[in-house]
Amino acid sequence: ATAETSLSLISSLIANLPPLPQVPGTEPERAVLDSFRIAIAKFVVEALPSLTVEQVYNGVDYGKKGVDFTIALPRFRLGGKVDEHAKKVLDKFQPDDWIENVVHDKNFLHFTCRTPTLFRLILSQVHDLSQKSEYGTNTSGNGKKLVIEFSSPNIAKSFHVGHLRSTIIGAFLTNTYKANGWDVTSVNYLGDWGTQFGLIAVGFEKYGSEEELEKDAIKHLYDVYVKVNADAAENPDVKVQAASFFKRMEDGDESALVNWRKWRELSVQKYIGEYERLNVKFDHYIGESLVGKEWQDKALEKLTEMNLIDDHEGAKLVNLEKYKMGKAVLRKKDGTSIYLTRDIGGAIERYEKYKFDKMIYVVGAQQDLHLSQFFKILELMGFDWANRLEHVNFGMVLGMSTRKGTAVFLNEIIKEAASVMHDQMKKNEEKYKSVENPEEVSQEIGITGVKIQDMAAKRINNYNFNWDRMLSFEGDTGPYLQYAHVRLASLTRKNPELLPLPPPGQIDTSLLTEPSARDIAFLLGSYPDVVKTALKTHEPSGVVTFAFRLSHAISSAWETVIVKGESDIEKARARMWLYLCARDVLGAALRLLSIRPLERM
Numbered sequence: 001a002t003a004e005t006s007l008s009l010i011s012s013l014i015a016n017l018p019p020l021p022q023v024p025g026t027e028p029e030r031a032v033l034d035s036f037r038i039a040i041a042k043f044v045v046e047a048l049p050s051l052t053v054e055q056v057y058n059g060v061d062y063g064k065k066g067v068d069f070t071i072a073l074p075r076f077r078l079g080g081k082v083d084e085h086a087k088k089v090l091d092k093f094q095p096d097d098w099i100e101n102v103v104h105d106k107n108f109l110h111f112t113c114r115t116p117t118l119f120r121l122i123l124s125q126v127h128d129l130s131q132k133s134e135y136g137t138n139t140s141g142n143g144k145k146l147v148i149e150f151s152s153p154n155i156a157k158s159f160h161v162g163h164l165r166s167t168i169i170g171a172f173l174t175n176t177y178k179a180n181g182w183d184v185t186s187v188n189y190l191g192d193w194g195t196q197f198g199l200i201a202v203g204f205e206k207y208g209s210e211e212e213l214e215k216d217a218i219k220h221l222y223d224v225y226v227k228v229n230a231d232a233a234e235n236p237d238v239k240v241q242a243a244s245f246f247k248r249m250e251d252g253d254e255s256a257l258v259n260w261r262k263w264r265e266l267s268v269q270k271y272i273g274e275y276e277r278l279n280v281k282f283d284h285y286i287g288e289s290l291v292g293k294e295w296q297d298k299a300l301e302k303l304t305e306m307n308l309i310d311d312h313e314g315a316k317l318v319n320l321e322k323y324k325m326g327k328a329v330l331r332k333k334d335g336t337s338i339y340l341t342r343d344i345g346g347a348i349e350r351y352e353k354y355k356f357d358k359m360i361y362v363v364g365a366q367q368d369l370h371l372s373q374f375f376k377i378l379e380l381m382g383f384d385w386a387n388r389l390e391h392v393n394f395g396m397v398l399g400m401s402t403r404k405g406t407a408v409f410l411n412e413i414i415k416e417a418a419s420v421m422h423d424q425m426k427k428n429e430e431k432y433k434s435v436e437n438p439e440e441v442s443q444e445i446g447i448t449g450v451k452i453q454d455m456a457a458k459r460i461n462n463y464n465f466n467w468d469r470m471l472s473f474e475g476d477t478g479p480y481l482q483y484a485h486v487r488l489a490s491l492t493r494k495n496p497e498l499l500p501l502p503p504p505g506q507i508d509t510s511l512l513t514e515p516s517a518r519d520i521a522f523l524l525g526s527y528p529d530v531v532k533t534a535l536k537t538h539e540p541s542g543v544v545t546f547a548f549r550l551s552h553a554i555s556s557a558w559e560t561v562i563v564k565g566e567s568d569i570e571k572a573r574a575r576m577w578l579y580l581c582a583r584d585v586l587g588a589a590l591r592l593l594s595i596r597p598l599e600r601m
């Protein structure tokens, strides 16, 4: 179906129900629970006309267990007695095809949606929008531009867990902004500049091998770096040579730049492949090396004018003590630039290029001070867009190591996840034999385990990296979610006699009578809200929680809401439809988290 026809299918279902007012910011044709909330607001306003539909709409919350929606009356500051207001609503209430019941309990009014309407609308909507991979999306960000920077490892240094977290959270945010209608440009800001490249250049003459470089640039450059660092620790000349080499690079000396350029290119090529295994893509690989001199110089000039620069034996420091952000070096004695200056120049260039409405930096909380310093400097320089910059930070990961020792490269992390998972799967021999491509599957589940563990709690929390826990099929883990998806996906393979399912309008959803079926449908309906909340909070944990709630709801339905063995074929089909919708929504939630849902395992 095309966009036109699917939207109009939902619209025409809605058009056959009691008419509802429009509320700004709602999109019933994408999130049909909006309509139920509007219906509730409409009832309340009919009884309490001093309120507006929009006001009440914003006060409609999800209810506790067994209740669809709840309103806390005191929030409307109506004056007088809550009981009297509640009574007015109850007296006036007429059940209709949207809302079937309201109950008063102390400060609250609890509403129940009409079950047949709920099933029909939610399942039709999931069905239609999933075909275009659009279920859960909204258009609130249309016309807005986001630039998001994440991952940003340093060439020739290790890829640490901080980079891994930035990659995982950054990919999630990229997907989330897109799902909320934003135009998103993702960039990887490589640490591809700085004195360490002087060191590597010196070290490469002694330890470098073109062959090793071609084989695995990331690893080879790291090895050279470790060796030359050891040399530098013993022989101060090495550092001097390195610094003068880097100075030549900064001055644009072509002979000093040829090797560096190749190292960078080969490392990027290698990274692209590894990110692809993580299901992560960047629109652009930029880096510290690409930041122009111009704005770095201007920043220094401007700050000098403003009397914010201290001279310390030739080095230039910006004094932000007034803002409780200490002092920070902007330029070294020998005139070479540093991390902070490049960030200032880089932000200005990105604004010139993209005119973004927002730019996000996904960087660990260890760099909180650094980010607030350069945001502050941009503000002091008078850029009115400085308030569009946002630092999305996160806590530390403790104890990530492989069985061979500490992991320093991304490919080691991926390999270890795959191999621990592979061992885990082999424990169940019978099942293992039925998997066609165990290597691939274990890598995918392994990566899912790493990602889910990383996103399960609030970003700012530190956590302990634990292979066994994250890769278990029991408990709230990545493998558990993949298993839940596979089980749903297997329904079509296991019940070919029910296929093809009739078109949505001909499936009899009134045959779905079990409370656990209703729970599933309601959860499916709430997914568009999960996507909106993720944008507000920048927290993947809400989406992870949703995926687990949905998986648990499905797993408690399997026993009673059976498909295989149900003799009433129409009933079996209605149930199958429900489960296939659940598969689509669980799949959408996993994809939002940058996970590739599996069809078989």
Ligand code: ARG
Pocket: 149, 152, 153, 154, 189, 190, 191, 343, 361, 363
């Ligand atoms: N390459 C840096 C590091 O590994 C992270 C870069 C963060 N982004 C930025 N714009 N400073 O520590």
